Amino acid sequence: MQDILRHIHAQMTLRDAARAACASHTFRHSWICRPNLTFSRETLGLYSNNASGDVVTRDIISKIDQILQNRSGIGVKTLKFDLLCCDNIDFSYLDSWLHIAVTPGIEEVILNLPLPTMSVYNFPCSLLSNGSGNSIQYLDLSRCALRPTVGLGCLRSLTRLHLFCVRITGDELWCLLSNSSALVRLELWYCNEIISLKIPSLQRFRSLDVVECNSLQVVESNSPNLSKFYFSGLLGQISLGGSLQVKNLSMICSYQANIVWYARNNLLYIAPNVETLAISSPSETVNTPMLSGKFLHLRHLEISLVGMAAYDYLSLVSFLDASPHLEKFMLAHRMEHDSILGGPPHDLRQIPEQRYDKLKNVKISGFCSAKSLVELTCHILENTTSLDCLTLDTTWYPRCSVTKSGKCYPLMDRDSLVEAQKALVAIRRYVVGKVPSMVKLNVLEPCSRCHTIEPLV
Structure with a gap:
């Protein structure tokens, strides 16, 4: 029965669990050993929109400090600090809280800090070297500095690392990764101190996301089983080690x-x-x-x-x-583009005959009356024996049927609406007659509910 009650208590929200612990001796012990701790304005019950930033920060610090100072610090599996609403927080509190809660056996550590105004919080890497690093599976840090050194302990359980606006150099990241043999996924967002990203040979490593790391010039992976690579930003030198698994x-x-x-x-x-x-x-x-x-x-x-x-x-x-x-x-x-309309009938360019025997679905969004786009469309129709569906969408933006507001957003301007009408004329004149009977043609026009559409004269 005790195990069942402890499980029920662990599933409660932080606020409800604290209330239950105050009201019942039965729940007090499970509160002291609660495995999942998520600290945020919402979980702490601080919903007032009228409170100033300093008041909110003071209340959050008070509540978190009280909770962590009155628990054992043992048995925490998931620790999350969502402090984005705190305008100014004394870093000594963060150090104290992390040293209390990050103990051997912890599996997830998530730290989401506000944009730094004066100085940047330095995440204490010593926490990863005192035995706690052996059990951490997921590490998610935002808006802080992370300065691992060669002497960093083994992070043998770390499978996912997410860094957002974190100050860390390429060499420091190498130190961290070299001690993370179980790593599966790495996500780097806006980490602008990294110039050269080099990933050691990690046998379990599968997924790499690099987003807007603006100083990055080199991406080099020596992990043989990398299968997913997402890159956003300025392309530099990329080498994936000739991986056959991407x-x-x-x-x-x-x-x-x-x-x-x-x-x-x-x-x-x-x-x-x-x-x-x-x-x-x-x-x-x-x-x-x-x-x-x-x-x-x-x-x-x-x-x-x-x-x-x-x-x-x-x-x-x-x-x-x-x-x-x-x-x-x-x-x-x-x-x-130059429109195919408005002049004498055009002869479409022909490319030496090709055959696309597997292509089943083609969709062109923002379809317009550009001559070369019409030529590409006709080429696909004439050379694809397996095509099931061709969708030509004369719009670019999400439609009201899929947006939360129930309206197309943003609305198309007048020039875009005129071009959409030209695209419809081009489709009727050059494309429709080439569509085989077994191919489904979907032509999407601008939404008449959100736009005033005047047909071309």
Whole structure:
């Protein structure tokens, strides 16, 4: 019966568990040994919107200090501090709380701090060397400094490491990773002190996310079983050790041009066996080259183009030609172009005949009247024997049917609405007649509920 009551008490929210411990001797012992501690404004019951930042910080410090000073510090499995609402907190409290709660046997440590105003909190690495590091499986730190050294103890249980706005250098991160042989997933967000990211040979390592680490110039992984790599930021030198296991690769670049060109030229060397590939580029000033190398395992390709430079969409045939097993192709674009309408009838360019025998689903978002985009669409229709569905969406933004507000957001401006009408004309004139009877054609127009649409004269 005691075990059942302890389990029930552990499932309560922090506030309810504390109240139960005050009201019942039966629950007092389980409160002292409560395994999961989550400290935030919500869990501590501090909901007042009128309180000043200093008052909220004072109340949070008081409650956390009282709770931790009156418990054994033994048996904590999960420790989470969500202190984002604290404007100014004395770091000595943080040190005291962590030393009380981070003891051998702890599995998860999550520390979410506010943006530093004066100084940055230095996470005490000694906590990872006193035996506690042996049991930690998940370490999540935000807006602090982490300075591990060569003498750091073994983090033999650490499987996931998430660092957000953490001050740590590439060499310091190497020290941490070198002691984490069980690591499976690494996530680095806005860690701007890292110039060179080098990952040692970790046999269990599977997933790497690198997001907007603005000083980063080199990414090098020697882990043989890396299977997922998500990169967002400025591309530099990337080496995945010739890994044959990378199956899922994303390259999202908002401030660097010609990422599609880069991918076609380099990805066969970086991840030759990729199966799912997502590329985002703000602009392409050069066409995608036709090369002999093949992505023999690529099945899902997503390309997003969001810049203002004109581009020959037909050159994307290079990716289709290089991917004999491609099943799904998604293209999203929002770039300037020369319309196929407004002049004499155009002869569409022809590319030497290709056959795409596996391609089943094609979707183009932001479909417009660009001549090269119409040519790409017609090329796919004429050379794909396996196509089941073609979706041409003349809009770019999420529709009211999927947004929480129930409205399309943001609304399309007048020029975009005019272009959408031109796209519909181009579809009727050049595309519809080429759609085989067994292919389902979905043409999506701007939402008439949220937009005033005037048909072209």
